[in-house]
Each structure stands twice: as C-alpha cells, then as structure tokens.
Amino acid sequence: MAGINPNILLTVALAPLAGSAVAGLLGTRFFGNLVGRTVSHSATILGVLISFVLSAMTLNDVMHGMTFNDTIYTWMTVAGMKLEVGFQIDSLSAMMMCVVTFVSLMVHIYTIGYMQEDEGYNRFFSYISLFTFSMLMLVMSNNFLQLFFGWEAVGLVSYLLIGFWFKRPTAIVANMKAFLVNRVGDFGFILGIGLLVAHTGTMKYTEVFAMKDALATQTLASFDWNLLSAACICLFIGAMGKSAQFPLHVWLPDSMEGPTPISALIHAATMVTAGIFMVSRMSPLFELSDTALSFVLVMGSITALFMGFLGIIQNDIKRVVAYSTLSQLGYMTVALGCSAYSVAVFHLMTHAFFKALLFLGAGSVIIGMHHDQDIRNMGGLRKYMPITWITSLLGSLALIGTPLFSGFYSKDSIIEAVGATHIAGAGFAKFAVLAGVFVTAFYSFRMYFLVFHGEERFGKAHAHGHDDHAHGKHDAHAAPAHDSDAHHEEEDDDHGHHGLGPGEKPHESPFVVWFPLVMLAIPSVIIGFIAIEPMLYGEFFKNVIFVNEAHEAMAELSHEFHHVGGALGMVKHSVMTLPLWLAIAGVATAYYCYMINPKVPAWFYDKFKAIHTVLDNKYYMDKFNEVVFAGGARLLGNGLWNVGDRTLIDGLVVNGSAKVVGWFSSLTRLAQTGYIYHYAFVMILGIVGFLVYFLPFWQA
Numbered sequence: 001m002a003g004i005n006p007n008i009l010l011t012v013a014l015a016p017l018a019g020s021a022v023a024g025l026l027g028t029r030f031f032g033n034l035v036g037r038t039v040s041h042s043a044t045i046l047g048v049l050i051s052f053v054l055s056a057m058t059l060n061d062v063m064h065g066m067t068f069n070d071t072i073y074t075w076m077t078v079a080g081m082k083l084e085v086g087f088q089i090d091s092l093s094a095m096m097m098c099v100v101t102f103v104s105l106m107v108h109i110y111t112i113g114y115m116q117e118d119e120g121y122n123r124f125f126s127y128i129s130l131f132t133f134s135m136l137m138l139v140m141s142n143n144f145l146q147l148f149f150g151w152e153a154v155g156l157v158s159y160l161l162i163g164f165w166f167k168r169p170t171a172i173v174a175n176m177k178a179f180l181v182n183r184v185g186d187f188g189f190i191l192g193i194g195l196l197v198a199h200t201g202t203m204k205y206t207e208v209f210a211m212k213d214a215l216a217t218q219t220l221a222s223f224d225w226n227l228l229s230a231a232c233i234c235l236f237i238g239a240m241g242k243s244a245q246f247p248l249h250v251w252l253p254d255s256m257e258g259p260t261p262i263s264a265l266i267h268a269a270t271m272v273t274a275g276i277f278m279v280s281r282m283s284p285l286f287e288l289s290d291t292a293l294s295f296v297l298v299m300g301s302i303t304a305l306f307m308g309f310l311g312i313i314q315n316d317i318k319r320v321v322a323y324s325t326l327s328q329l330g331y332m333t334v335a336l337g338c339s340a341y342s343v344a345v346f347h348l349m350t351h352a353f354f355k356a357l358l359f360l361g362a363g364s365v366i367i368g369m370h371h372d373q374d375i376r377n378m379g380g381l382r383k384y385m386p387i388t389w390i391t392s393l394l395g396s397l398a399l400i401g402t403p404l405f406s407g408f409y410s411k412d413s414i415i416e417a418v419g420a421t422h423i424a425g426a427g428f429a430k431f432a433v434l435a436g437v438f439v440t441a442f443y444s445f446r447m448y449f450l451v452f453h454g455e456e457r458f459g460k461a462h463a464h465g466h467d468d469h470a471h472g473k474h475d476a477h478a479a480p481a482h483d484s485d486a487h488h489e490e491e492d493d494d495h496g497h498h499g500l501g502p503g504e505k506p507h508e509s510p511f512v513v514w515f516p517l518v519m520l521a522i523p524s525v526i527i528g529f530i531a532i533e534p535m536l537y538g539e540f541f542k543n544v545i546f547v548n549e550a551h552e553a554m555a556e557l558s559h560e561f562h563h564v565g566g567a568l569g570m571v572k573h574s575v576m577t578l579p580l581w582l583a584i585a586g587v588a589t590a591y592y593c594y595m596i597n598p599k600v601p602a603w604f605y606d607k608f609k610a611i612h613t614v615l616d617n618k619y620y621m622d623k624f625n626e627v628v629f630a631g632g633a634r635l636l637g638n639g640l641w642n643v644g645d646r647t648l649i650d651g652l653v654v655n656g657s658a659k660v661v662g663w664f665s666s667l668t669r670l671a672q673t674g675y676i677y678h679y680a681f682v683m684i685l686g687i688v689g690f691l692v693y694f695l696p697f698w699q700a
Contacts, residue, residue, distance in 0.1 A: 004061050004068040009087045012054045012097060013140060016104070016132040019047025024126030040122040044129040045108045051136065052101035059094040063540075069142055069206065081201060088142030088205060090544045092345065096139040096277055099349055100270050103356050104132040106516035107265045110360055113512035114261055114367065124164060128265060131157040135270045139277060143203040144193045147278070151189065151242070154271045155182045161266060162258040171257040178251035185241015185248050192234030195220075196285075199227060209284040216288040232285055232292035236299075239275025243329050246302045250621050252326055253310075256318045260363030263318060264356040267325055273348045276332045280341040280545060287339060287548040294424040297337025301425065304330025305432035306619070311443035313615050316373045317362045320447045324399065325355055327436060331414050334429050339551035340417035342541050346531065347410035354398035354407055354524035357517060361392035364513050365451060368506035369458060372499030375447055380456040384506040389452050391517040396448050398524045400441040400583045403571040406528030411437075412570065413536060413557060415579055420556035437579045441586025449594045459504050529567050537561055 023040035025031050035043075068089040075083045087093075107128060115121050134157055138150025163175030199215060200208050218227040239245070244252040255267055266272070279286060279296070286292055304327050311323035328351050335344035366373055368385050382389040398407040415437075418430045508514065534540045537558045547554055564573040574580045593600045605612055617623065671682065 004058060004066050004089055006068065006070065006072060006087070008054050008058065009068065009089060009140065010072065012051050012058065012101075013133060013136045015047040015050040015054075016044070016129045016136070017047075019044035020126045020129035020133060023122045023129065027122030027126065035122075037121050040125050041108070041112055044125040045105070047129060048101060048105045048108055048132055051132070052098070052105050055094070055097035055101045058089060059091075059098050062089065062091050062094040071142075075145075081197075081203065083145050083203070084143055085146055086142040086204075087140045089140065091540050091542075092277070092280060092544045093139050095345070095349065097136060099352050100132065100135050100139065103270065103352055103520075104128065104265060106356065106360070106519055107261045109512055110264075110363070110516040111261045113510045114363055115259065118259075120164065124161075124259065124261075127157055127161050127164070128262065131161065131262075131265065131271070135274070138274055142205055144197065144205075144208075145203050148190065148193060151238070151274065151278075152186065154266075154274060155179065155186070155242070158182075158255070158262075158266050158271055161262040162255045164258050164262070168257070174251075174254040174257040178255050181248055181251040182241045185238045187237075188234045189238020189241070192231045192236075192238065195227065195231040195234065205281070212284050212288055215285070226289065226291070228285060229289040229291040232282070232289050233295055235282060235285075236275075236279060236292065236296055239279055239333075240299060241275075242278075243272050243275030243333065244303075244326055245275070245299050245329065245333055246306065247621060249303060249307060249326055250618070250625065253319055253322045253618070256316070256322050260318065260359060260366065263322070264359035264363075267322065267359075270352075272325065272329055273332070273352065276329070276336065276344055276348050279336045280345050283339075283341045284546045286336075287546055287551065290423060293337050293339060293551075295337075296333060297421075297423055297429050298425040300330045300333025300335075300337055301429040301432035302330070303327070304334060304436045305439070308436050308439040308443070310615055310618060312439065312446070313612060314443075315375055317365060317375050317378075317447065317451065318359070318373060320375070320443060321355070321358050321362055324358070324440065324444065327440060328355065328399075331411065331433060331436070334433055335414045335417055337423060337425070337429070338414075338417040338421040338553045339423075339547050340414070340421075340553050340557070341545045341547070342536050342554070343410065343413045343417050343557070345541075345545075346528075346535050347407075347414060349531070349535075350398070350406035350410045350524075350528050353520050353527060354395045354405075357391060357395040357520040357524050358399065360513075360517055360520065361388055361395060364388040364509040364517065365392075367509050367513065370499050370501075370504070372458070374499075375450045377457050377460075377499055378451045379454045379458070380452070381506055382452040385508045387508055387514040387517065391514075391521045392452070393448065394521045395524055396444045398528075399444050400586065401437065401579060402583070403574050403580065404525075404529065406524055406526070408574070409528035409532045409567065409570065412574065412577075412579055413532070416557055416560060417553045420553040421551070423551075434578060434582065437582040438586040438589075441583040442590050445587045445590040446594055449590060454595055458499060458506065459502050532567050532570075533561075 022035065022043035026034040027036070027040035068087055071082075071084045071086040073085040075085065077083070108125070111124065111128065115124050118124065131154060134150055134153035136150075138147060138154060141147045141150060159175045159179045162178050163171045165171045196208055196215070197203055199218060200211050202208060212228070215231075216226070216228045219225060220227055220230055223230075237248075240248045252267055252272065256263060258266075286296070307323055307326035307330060311320050311327065314320045314323060328347070332344045332347050332351070335341070335347065364385065365378070365381065365388060368381065368388070369378060372378075394405075398405040401408045401411040415430075415433050418426060418433055421429075536554075561570070564570055614620070671678070
C-alpha cells in the first residue's frame with residue numbers, strides 16, 4: 001500500500017502561509033497596498049480551504065492504515081545531532097489537522113462580515129492564516145525542534161492578534177501579559193526538552209520514546225530527582241502556559257481585548273489546546289511517572305473548578321465564554337492526569353466545535369447589539385436574531401453535557417475516568433469535576449437567559465455601567481463594562497454610546513457571519529455520538545497513545561461503555577448518574593435566579609460581598625503577580641542597578657580603578673625631582689634589590 005505523499009503534507013502546512021503572505025505583504029502598506037480586500041480574504045480562505053480538504057483526505061488515508069514519519073528537510077547537523085523539519089502523521093496529528101483547519105476556515109469566513117469596517121482588514125487575515133500555519137507545524141511535527149518552533153510561533157502570532165488594535169492601551173497591556181506569562185511556561189518547556197535531548201542525543205520523538213525505560217531509571221546529576229519525572233513536569237509547565245492552567249491562566253481572560261474571531265480561533269479550538277495535544281503525544285513518557293501524572297491531575301482540577309466560579313460573576317459576554325474555556329481546559333488536563341489521553345483529546349475535539357460556536361455566537365450578538373458586550377443590556381434577542389439564538393443554544397447544551405450532544409460524551413467520559421483512577425489527587429479531582437458540572441450549567445445558562453430571553457433591556461439609558469447582580473444593584477468594586485471589539489469606535493462616537501439607541505432594535509447578522517455558526521453547530525451536536533467508540537474504545541489511537549497497564553481508568557471505561565450498550569446506552573444510563581442532575585440543577589437555578597426571581601442574586605450579593613470581591617478580583621492573582629513577581633523583578637532590578645551597576649561597576653571598578661591609578665601616580669610623582677643623583681640612587685637601590693632577590697639562584 002502506498003504511503004502518504006509528503007508533497008500533500010507540505011501543501012497542508014504551506015497553503016495558509018502562502019495566503020498569509022499575499023494578504024500581509026501585498027495587501028498592506030508593506031508593499032504599497034497592491035491588492036484589495038477581496039484578493040486578501042480570497043487568498044487566505046483559499047489557502048485554508050486547500051489545507052482543510054487535504055487534511056480530510058489525509059485523515060481518511062490514516063483511517064485506512066497509512067502513516068507517515070519522515071524528515072522533509074535537514075537544516076543542520078551539530079555534533080552528530082540532526083536539526084530537521086519532519087512530519088509525523090498518524091491518527092492524533094491527522095485529527096488535529098482537520099480540527100485546526102476546519103475551525104480556521106469558519107473563522108476566516110466569519111471575519112469577512114465581522115471585520116468589514118476595520119482598516120486593518122487585510123492585516124487581520126494575514127495574521128489568522130499565519131497562525132493556522134504555525135499551529136499546523138506544531139501538530140504535524142515529528143521532533144522537538146519543530147514542536148518548539150510551532151509552539152513559539154503560535155505564541156508570537158497570538159501576541160500580534162491580541163494586540164491587533166495596538167492604539168488601545170488595554171490591548172497593549174493584554175498582549176504583553178499573554179506574551180510574558182507564556183514565556184514563563186516556555187522556560188519550563190525548553191528545560192524539559194533540554195533534559196530529554198541531553199540524555200538521549202536526539203530530537204526525534206520515536207527515538208526518545210525508544211529510550212523511555214532507560215530514562216525512567218536515571219536521576220538528575222546533583223539531585224535525587226527522577227529524570228523522567230523532572231522532564232515531564234517541565235514539559236507540562238509549558239502546557240500550563242499555553243493551555244492556561246492555574247496559576248499561568250491569568251493571560252487568557254485579558255486576551256478578550258482582541259477581536260472576537262481570534263477568541264474563537266486561538267482561545268477555544270487551537271492554541272490553548274496545544275498543551276493538551278503535546279502531553280498526549282508524550283504519553284509514552286508521562287506513563288512512566290506517577291509523580292508527573294499526579295501534578296497534572298491536581299493542576300487541572302484546580303483550574304476546572306475555580307475558573308468556573310469566576311464565570312458566574314462576569315457580565316461581559318466574551319469573558320463568560322473565556323472563563324468557560326479555562327474550566328474546560330481544566331477538564332481536559334484532569335483526563336490527562338488520569339492516563340485517559342484519548343478522552344482528553346476527544347474532549348479537545350468536541351470542545352473545539354462548540355466553544356468556537358459560542359465565541360462566534362457572542363460576536364454575532366455583539367454585532368446585533370451595536371458592539372455592546374454587557375449581557376445586562378440585552379434580553380429578548382431570540383426573536384430578533386433567530387439563527388444566532390438557536391446555534392448559541394445548541395452550543396450551550398453541548399457545553400453543559402446534555403445527553404446526545406457532543407459535550408455529553410466527552411465530559412461524562414472524563415468524570416468516569418476520574419472515578420476509575422487511583423493516582424494521588426483523584427479524590428479532589430472527582431469533587432472538582434462534579435462541582436464544575438453544576439457551575440458550568442449555571443453560568444452558561446445565566447448568560448443564555450440574560451441575552452436571549454426575558455425583558456428587552458436594550459435601547460435604554462445604560463444603567464449598567466457598573467457590575468449589577470440584581471438589575472439595579474450597584475457594585476462599587478467593578479469596573480465599567482467595556483467593549484473589547486472597539487474597532488467601530490468612531491461610528492459609536494457618532495451615536496454617542498456603545499449599544500442600541502432609543503427605538504433601535506437588534507438585527508440578525510449577515511450570511512457570512514451566521515453561516516459559520518450553522519456549520520459549527522452541526523458537529524457540536526453529532527460528532528460525539530459518531531466518534532466516541534472509535535476514538536476511545538476502538539483502534540483509532542492504537543500505537544499512537546500509550547497507557548501503562550498499571551493505570552486502569554481506560555480499561556474500566558471500556559468495560560462500562562460496552563456494559564451499558566454503547567453511545568445510546570450512555571444516554572439511558574446518564575439518567576441514573578449525578579452529572580446529568582447536577583447540570584439540570586444548574587440550568588434550573590439560573591432560570592429561577594434570572595428569569596423568575598432576580599432578587600435572589602441580589603440577596604446573595606448582599607450576604608456574600610466578601611466572596612464576590614474575591615471573585616471580582618480573580619482571586620487576586622493579578623495583584624499577587626504584580627506585587628511578588630513584577631515587584632520582585634523591579635526590586636531586583638533596582639538592587640542590581642544601585643548595588644551592581646552604580647556601586648560595584650561604576651563606583652568600584654570604573655571610578656575605583658581610576659582613583660587607584662591616580663593615587664599611585666601621586667606617589668610616583670614624588671620621585672620625579674629633576675635631580676640626576678636622585679635617579680642614580682634609585683637605580684642603585686634597584687640593582688641591590690635585584691641581586692638580593694636572585695642570590696639563592698646564583699648560590700645553587
């Protein structure tokens with residue numbers, strides 16, 4: 001059987017890069033705006049479309065038994081180590097290629113409508129295509145060098161996209177924050193790569209995996225640490241930055257300063273899942289370290305639960321979805337810690353569709369609301385925006401794990417895996433993922449009800465400039481609601497406000513905006529039912545993801561899945577399980593609090609102001625980072641400047657040496673009398689000293 005054609009794989013990766021070059025070079029002032037908007041978006045969409053079609057063909061080839069793992073280009077050889085560009089195409093990478101390119105294609109189409117009035121239109125298309133190329137290089141790589149290239153490239157492009165409106169101070173702060181926090185994670189990531197390369201002498205995955213048993217018995221020099229545990233924890237620290245795990249999660253909510261399309265592309269479906277993909281790819285190594293798995297499990301549990309709490313108090317529609325993303329990334333990480341890598345990747349895939357749908361749906365609402373993002377100024381949009389309403393409802397149902405929807409199969413599988421694992425920290429993880437079900441359902445449908453149902457609160461004087469949990473209850477601690485998507489600032493200034501004016505009504509978004517919503521809603525509903533059996537209990541990930549026999553979670557899940565009767569049996573069985581009733585309770589609670597009796601949130605706010613203040617300040621993590629890390633860096637910098645630079649270098653070395661030379665010169669100046677007999681006397685003393693010093697040598 002013929003293998004996969006490497007030229008096709010090169011085309012998959014390079015087609016988006018070519019589109020990015022057309023829009024970024026020819027469509028901007030760089031080369032004098034040689035092409036217009038139509039050429040720019042057509043070139044980028046065509047590039048991503050080609051990439052998606054070829055990715056789908058590649059996945060089909062992989063499902064028929066074909067794989068590819070070879071070098072495409074050798075960059076250089078250093079001390080016998082080859083630095084190469086190569087592709088490893090198997091079921092994991094082929095699935096990721098399809099998810100990345102499909103979501104990217106939908107985002108590209110959506111952007112035509114969303115960014116139509118922005119002067120940076122061509123630049124934006126160039127950036128999102130460049131991001132697609134970077135992500136493809138990451139997931140297709142067969143070696144650590146290319147993995148690191150893709151890892152850093154997606155970080156760089158996310159910096160450009162978050163700060164797309166670079167004239168806004170908040171956007172500049174947000175993109176710098178994202179960049180710096182990711183550098184912290186990347187420091188651990190490159191340490192992990194360095195440890196593995198130093199002890200194996202190779203950068204290829206397969207060659208490193210072949211030495212895993214030997215690595216598991218080694219310890220770090222000068223430390224009594226297991227080498228593999230240290231390397232895996234360092235690798236996961238990199239994943240904590242990219243996949244926004246506690247405490248390196250702080251950049252993701254602020255990244256909502258970028259345009260909504262990149263929120264869907266980067267912060268739902270692709271970049272933030274890079275860490276989940278990487279740990280799954282490294283499963284042969286992680287499986288030999290229970291210490292690393294336990295660390296992964298605990299970090300994921302903290303993120304899944306505590307980031308969900310923050311979603312409850314958000315009033316910016318995009319930030320609610322952003323905290324939902326953080327929580328769901330925590331669920332994926334919990335699955336990794338349970339050795340249920342295939343479940344984590346399965347949830348990665350289902351989540352990519354319904355979370356991209358929710359972000360793009362939020363953007364459609366923002367368009368309809370004249371760029372007002374405060375959900376307290378909405379209500380009753382269902383009859384004005386029917387397509388946005390129904391697709392957002394489908395995305396919300398998938399998110400909370402409603403039976404038959406895609407999120408149900410992946411989320412319930414994670415909860416089952418936690419119950420079947422015996423790794424340290426599993427008890428806390430089980431509580432976190434179960435409590436997270438209620439919390440997710442509550443904040444998701446709080447947003448849904450406030451946006452699409454109830455009284456119409458738009459077209460009125462904006463009484464909700466501050467946080468208000470009872471539609472009129474003032475919170476002095478909250479900042480004014482702001483519009484992250486402020487590319488229409490001039491237009492809004494003409495109207496005197498963000499949002500709809502008196503008498504204005506919302507309207508459904510244009511075709512290029514709602515078409516991607518429909519296309520994303522389809523897999524959000526059906527992909528879980530279709531894919532669960534082959535991905536989790538079939539041979540889809542055979543010889544790709546490895547699980548130690550001592551870790552029994554997947555074996556127990558397989559037994560339970562077949563015992564209850566497959567995918568449909570899971571739906572019937574869910575009636576008798578706690579997660580379904582917790583989700584129903586969350587929806588019912590949200591409905592009662594925000595549709596029936598709005599006094600309840602006001603009562604909770606009055607009684608638990610302290611808790612609200614903690615949540616409103618995001619557990620003071622930003623303050624902690626500012627005081628401890630930024631403050632410590634400033635203190636260290638001032639110390640190095642005052643003590644190191646001014647005192648030691650300038651004061652002691654530079655000025656001190658000058659003073660010593662001056663002092664010595666002042667002494668030697670005393671001998672410069674101008675009298676010959678003084679100079680002769682000094683010469684005689686020198687000769688005598690010379691004779692005395694060398695007298696032992698002459699006597700010998």
